[in-house]
Amino acid sequence: MRGFIFTSSKASSPTHSVAQSPPRTQVSPMTSPSHQRTFSASIMEEDLLYAEEIIKRWDLDSPFYSKLDYLFTGDRREARLFVKSVNSLQSAMHFFVSENASSEKIVHAQKLMQVAMKRLEKEFYKILSANRDVLDSESVSVSFSNRSSRARSSVSDEDNASDEDDSSVSMSETTVSDGGRVSVSETVMADLKSIADCMIRSGYGKECVKIYTVLRKSIVDETLYNLKIEKYSFNQINKMDWDLIEPKIKTWLYAEKIAVKSLFSGERILCDYVFSSSEKIRESCFSEICKERAISLFEFPELVAKSKKSTDRIFRTLDLYSAISDHWPEIETIFSFESTAAVRTQVVTSFVKLGDAIRAMLTDFEASMQKETLKTPVTGGGIHPLTRYVMNYLVFLSDYSEVLSDILSDWPLQIQSPLPESYFPSKTSDESSSISDRFAWLVLVLLCKIDSGADLYTDVAQSYLFLVNNLNYVVSKVSNSNLRILIGDERLENHNQKLKQYAGNYERMAWGKVISSLPVNPTAENLSVEDARNCFRRFNLEFNEAYRKQSTCIISDSKIRDVIKTSLGRKILPAYRTLYEKYRGMFRDVDSVVRYAPDDVSNNLSDLFHGTGAPGSVNTSSHSSSSSSLGSR
Incomplete structure (x- = not known):
């Protein structure tokens, strides 16, 4: 072509002057502007005829068209040809418009385009409606999101390729992905994209979008x-x-x-x-x-x-x-x-x-x-309903500690009364935005209510037992939940120490007279008959009174219950057993003096803190049978 268009300077005779040489840019008659237009027009006309042949084959209004036929089924070769023909038709229309906007070819091409778009609308609707199972949001998001990067990359490559390549790649159902065929949802999506691209390029995007949005x-x-x-x-x-x-x-x-x-x-x-x-x-x-x-x-x-x-x-x-x-x-x-x-x-x-x-x-x-007022003592010094409600509420709240930290981050805790140093040792201000301090404050409010509830008991020993039960419930709930992280081990240890103190106070107030009625060292001491008689009588009186009062008391936690029983047993039983064995035989009227065998005392202590004892009832047995039982040990 260069030989026809340009005259080479090397081909000219060396004797020719520059003026005699033909110019380098002289155009041959074959490529004159008029011939170029004629050539392009012929190509466009052929494209128009080719597009007409393909599009007419799928004309929905044609009497030869089968209503059951669809382009985007099977191997999709016909679909690729159809889209390619629409793209060619679009190019031809642009050319004819530039030549003569009112030519008959434009009118004919527009009618063909309408036929093609009607066909693609039907195909688009069919794909969307018939593939709901593979186009449901879950299938798309699960099966396709992992390959979205590859798909987007493929789309980018297609945009840089020719229209023909775009059609071929988009609708290929043999595209290999990750070592296997693409999923059905990807194939369907590629078909939809191919149709949408074609309709949008052809100026029919509005019709395509309407079908898509409705479905x-x-x-x-x-x-x-x-x-x-x-x-x-x-x-x-x-x-x-x-x-x-x-x-x-x-x-x-x-x-x-x-x-x-x-x-x-x-x-x-x-x-x-x-x-x-x-x-x-x-x-x-x-x-x-x-x-x-x-x-x-x-x-x-x-x-x-x-x-x-x-x-x-x-x-x-x-x-x-x-x-x-x-x-x-x-x-x-x-x-x-x-x-x-x-x-x-x-x-x-x-x-x-x-x-x-x-x-x-x-x-x-x-x-x-804060407004809650404890008006009635709990029977047996048990756990108050307020304690149960508040601690269970806080336990559930602690499961949301991260969320609450976010919610309360800009909402400082306002406290009207001074804070105990042991509870907030690092705080010098009356404001705190720490979620930990807020939970600690709510627990402290509850403990104050528990303290006020202890004042309702006329029996001081039961008031301490009430504190033991309720504080132990608090400690247990904190220890076995996320509250432990929020409250902190230091505060939890303070509660445990306070719990031990309350338990000790209970033993002293409830059983102190029983313990003091016994000789400090009965093995070493030598009591007279009268002193021994008085010691037994005093023990009988104090033990009966203590048991009568404490038999209705409750300790809900089995571990704490066993700890207190064991502690009382160590303080009472060894001393009483020695007294019993050493002095029981001194009395003629032994039954009137010795009312309890050591096993009786042990059994009565074991029966405590279940809240089932009747006031005034004490389990006793004869001293003779108890002695034989004791001797068998």
């Missing part, structure tokens, strides 16, 4: 309906009893996870892929499908947060807060478009309202504790 919106609606997500007004939620709201919260927590992890993320992946050729279209499409549904979904926590407050509702409210907090990064990514900013705004609004509600419920909880 995908119905799938989103159906999925949320199956997840039992309903739209509520504030009045509806506010009038509901908690027994009705709580199951709805459980339903929402499950549905929200599915919606974020699968439904909305899957729709975003599908939309981004199918309409990757147009950022504006994929944004408007995704927004149209998911925006209103997502706003309605994330409005529910706000309605719950604004409804009636109750301290018992805090745990489900914390569940809602945790769910939004955990999924916020994904929500922000999925709804990153400017047109879906309202979704992000609704999520943030619900998040803030839930935090406000939780702080309000914590305030109410503390206030109710």
